[in-house]
Amino acid sequence: MPSFSRTFVSLLIIHSLLDCFAGIWPIYKTIVDIPLAAAGFVVTSATLIAFVLQPLFGLWADHGYSRVCVLIGTFMTFPMMLLGPLSGHWDSHGNAIGYLAMFAIVFCAKFGQALYHPAGATIAGNETTSRHSTYLSIFVAFGWIGYGSSQILFSYSYHWTQSHTEWLLIPGGMILLFAA
16 A cells, blocks of 8 residues: 555544544533533533634644644543543532533543644645545545544443443554554
8 A cells, every 4th residue: 555545544544533532522411411501611611722722733733743743633532531431420529520520621632633633634635746625525524424423432332331431442542553
């Protein structure tokens, strides 16, 4: 397989992983019955803070740190799989500590997405000398495939493992190592 093909396939796989792991908040807040206003505040504040930094991450990628942005950005979504075990200790943490922990986890994932996407999209669009839009649209599609599968993957894992979603870190880590 040519080098550009290996790079592009790796990029597609970890884009799916990134958006799959980062996309579990809607189902998680429903499973554990977080009040809608609190859930909205957690995700909105985390998203706004993280994505305002995205132009800075684009600059880093432009200065030769694309690979680092892609790999670290993907890795930063992994803490989302710790939300399952957190839900089993909700009462013992109390609301303020529990919400702070959820915010930190969601912020980490949103920060990872903001770090990943400028570099990932640039690499995907520049993989060949022609058909930039085709490659970029395939890249976007794989992100949505990951996001679309996040709800069923997380809810199934949450119920099947009695909230031990951290088990999903094993295949996620293997995929990230393969892509690296």
